[in-house]
Amino acid sequence: MDDMDADDVVEVELPAGPSRLAFFAATAVGAVLVVLIAVLATSDGEAGFARSPLISKTAPLITGEAVDGTTFDLDAERGRWVVVNFFATTCVPCIEEHPELVAFDEQYSATGEASVVSVAFSDTASNVREFFATNGGEWAVLAEDTGRHAISYGVAAVPETYLVAPSGIVTTKFIGGVTKLDIETEIDRLNRANSTTVVAES
């Protein structure tokens, strides 16, 4: 019994120091893990591709031969709004939005306020010619070697439409089909925002 008592005293005293350190180390590791899990769980991993880095930047170049044989250059359109429409002849929402683009173009290209350019995505020139012959539309359409244009605009799936300001800056990205009203509303909003900025500056 006396021997046991002596052993007990020794054993109780020994781990006191090291186990306190182990406790603090374990607490620190645990706290770090909790923070890490909390940060990862609340971060929006799905923010994804919807937000375009092109907004407020100079529009990427679009130059090339249109399907009607003329040469198109986006830079030559400076001074008016440009609706850059990426589409494919086989895409249903593209077919659905087409009359809206036709109506928009008919109203604004005559006055020189705005113009439309269509860029076919992974399609053929003959399909595109047929599409415009059937569905109407009098604006420039690029169909050959257009992958680089679509990639430089960050197109993920057609239809996608980019609005380029008269200054050549990309202002808006529309994902999915657009309507004439969508584009008009956006141009109105931006014109108003722009005029208030000018007033505020003067």
Add this chain to the structure above:
Amino acid sequence: MFSRRSLIWLCLLAAGISSLVIATQLEGPPRTNEDRVRSLSEDFACPTCDGQSVAESNAVVAQEIRREIRRQVDDGQTDEEITEALVASYNESIDLRPRSGGVVGLIWILPVVVMVFGFAALASVFRRWRSTDARSASRADIDLVESLRRERQEQVES
């Protein structure tokens, strides 16, 4: 005894570091344009697919991005230029390679920090245990045991 053990640890450390160095050196930069296109395609996320790279996906946009990478590689652009151009068009979600900054950087730094502190704490705990072992056999302990035993002996004899 102690120095022999630390020698073993040093050998293990050296073996680990040298195998890491060899592993990273052996996998040199890809040589042909074909290799570069393939490895770059694996580094980018297909924008319309869930969790697939541009290399894996057959989506139209993935095919177009592969074609564009091919064109830029043939144009003589560097991997960095090609990556920058795609990130400028699609934003950084397209870049599948782990980033080193921001919150994501924590994932890489934290385990290292935790490991270093954890090992340091363990080493310190083990060292303390060892030194308390040595103390348990100190002169005072031996004297104490000796005196207790003598006391008991006397009790038994009396």
